[in-house]
Amino acid sequence: MSKIEVRDLKYSYENGIEVLKGISLTFDQISTAIIGQNGAGKTTFVKLLKGLLKPSSGCILINGKDTQDTTVAELSKDIGLVFQNPNDQIFKSKVIDEIMFGPLNIGQSPEKAKSNAEQALEMVGLEDRRYDNPYDLNLSDRKLVGLASVIAMDPEILILDEPTIAQDYAGKEKIKGIIKKLQDQGKLILTIIHDMDFVAETFERVVVFNQGKVLLEGNTREVFNNSRLLKEAGLESPHVTQLGKKLGYNQTFLTVEELVQGHRVRQGHGTRFLFHQ
Secondary structure, three states: OOOEEEEEEEEEEEOOOOOEEEEEEOOOOOOOEEOOOOOOOHHHHHHHHHOOOOEEEEEEEEEEEEEEHHHHHHHHEEEEOOOHHHHHHHOOOOOHHHHHHHHHHHOOOOHHHHHHHHHHHHOOHHHHHHHOOOHHOOOHHHHHHHHHHHHHHOOOOOEEOOOOOOOOHHHHHHHHHHHHHHHOOOOOEEEEEOOHHHHHHOOOOOEEEOOOOOEEEEEEEHHHHHHHHHHOOOOOOOOHHHHHHHHOOOOOOOOOHHHHHHHHHHHOOOOOOOOOO
């Protein structure tokens, strides 16, 4: 089972500004969204997890490996990062070559890299575009190429940086399905994201960053029920959660289906709800 342990993590840039101020968290198989305003420390935190930055103090253990003593290349076998902007990640002239690059770079045989790339392409629905130039694809599909290139490396941990940017409803549903498949494979999935609706529908746990600290963390329903601390962090609940409260429900709804179900139950059977609060 994959595991990330973060112990009293602090990080300051060279100008002396402290960005992270003592973060202690554990991540296991529960899918987790890290949310917070710009400047809260989310991106710095993810770079530290990936080994792109080293802690000023404290430590991070990735499957027992201390990132202080492990190279980025070595960590790449355990943890993969899908960039927010795929243009920062893509540089090959064919989709298949782009997706095979990572697996080959971490030591997979050409045969294994090709097989993993083909499976990843099928998972993201781009198997018919394998020989296209990635820059002939629209931004939404280029993001899927970036995702496939990390999936093909077969890391136990995947971090998705703003996965829903440039995605329409169908694209978001596709990514939601991919996350579910990766979870079913036993992968640990983390994301940093501003899309609260997607978080509510997809992730089991939420961590709220605010000014370099963890302000709130817990299961998704509990976090989105805490409007006071969300407001302190400059965040809002998902739209369906807000609508439920405006309609007079005490329950915290995470999906439209829950709201519809709750309304039907209230209309016909009092206040009994069919999901756990």
